[in-house]
Amino acid sequence: MRRGDYGFDAPYALLAFLAGGIACVTFAGVAWWRHAAGAIAPLSLYAAFFLANAGSFLYTTRRGKFEEWDRILDGLSLSGTERVLDMGCGRGAVLTAVARRLMTGRVTGIDIWNTSDQSGNARDVTLRNASLEGVGDRIAIETGDMRALPFADASFDLVVSSLAIHNIRSTADRRKAVAEAYRVLAPGGRLVIADIRATRIYESELRHRGATQVQRRRLGWRFWWGNPIAATTLLTASKP
Numbered sequence: 334m335r336r337g338d339y340g341f342d343a344p345y346a347l348l349a350f351l352a353g354g355i356a357c358v359t360f361a362g363v364a365w366w367r368h369a370a371g372a373i374a375p376l377s378l379y380a381a382f383f384l385a386n387a388g389s390f391l392y393t394t395r396r397g398k399f400e401e402w403d404r405i406l407d408g409l410s411l412s413g414t415e416r417v418l419d420m421g422c423g424r425g426a427v428l429t430a431v432a433r434r435l436m437t438g439r440v441t442g443i444d445i446w447n448t449s450d451q452s453g454n455a456r457d458v459t460l461r462n463a464s465l466e467g468v469g470d471r472i473a474i475e476t477g478d479m480r481a482l483p484f485a486d487a488s489f490d491l492v493v494s495s496l497a498i499h500n501i502r503s504t505a506d507r508r509k510a511v512a513e514a515y516r517v518l519a520p521g522g523r524l525v526i527a528d529i530r531a532t533r534i535y536e537s538e539l540r541h542r543g544a545t546q547v548q549r550r551r552l553g554w555r556f557w558w559g560n561p562i563a564a565t566t567l568l569t570a571s572k573p
């Protein structure tokens with residue numbers, strides 16, 4: 334049961350799917366009205382495509398990603414004493430899920446609060462969500478860029494990141510963010526990244542830095558951003 338409000342990821346992408354669906358339904362209606370029989374079937378198909386994508390996206394951002402992260406975090410068998418970093422924590426969906434599993438451990442979230450990446454994104458919103466979830470005493474929030482983390486080497490036992498690194502535009506900068514995640518990880522620590530698009534590049538950066546147990550796997554339909562082409566991939570690695 335979540336008490337916080339976690340907004341919508343990539344709200345403009347969701348709006349684009351919805352707008353595409355509504356436009357196609359409208360044009361199909363006009364085609365039917367004008368007896369343009371040949372246009373009705375293709376327009377209906379496009380409408381179904383856009384609306385199905387919007388439905389999947391909506392499900393993932395409001396529910397699916399929380400369920401998948403619960404599974405991922407349960408699979409880590411945390412002891413509860415870990416120092417954890419959430420890179421690109423946004424409104425705290427993963428941050429608070431981690432915090433719920435900690436006892437003496439603490440989770441730090443860092444973000445630049447971009448509202449086109451997540452609706453209503455703001456430091457105060459994340460703090461409020463943590464308080465609503467009853468984990469305010471187990472979290473810390475920083476404003477900062479994951480390409481230059483303001484933490485000393487080996488500061489964390491676990492680094493997580495959800496749907497955040499792909500928002501950085503260039504490959505070189507994405508590599509920089511992954512290298513930073515690896516730098517702040519303590520020996521014996523673990524890294525868990527869920528993201529779309531560029532996870533092969535993250536994998537190559539981690540291998541280059543000497544990470545072990547590097548594994549990548551596609552997550553299921555609960556973590557699709559519209560369709561299987563926009564599926565989320567999970568990348569896990571360890572620091573020897």
Ligand SMILES: C[S@@+](CC[C@H](N)C(=O)[O-])C[C@H]1O[C@@H](n2cnc3c(N)ncnc32)[C@H](O)[C@@H]1O
Pocket residue numbers: 339342343420421422423424425426427443444445446447448450451454477478479480494495496497498500501
């Ligand atoms: C799609 S949201 C996901 C937020 C959260 N991880 C979740 O799963 O709900 C992506 C987040 O990455 C953040 N972000 C994008 N570029 C960043 C950067 N260079 N450094 C830190 N955070 C960044 C955005 O502000 C946004 O909060």
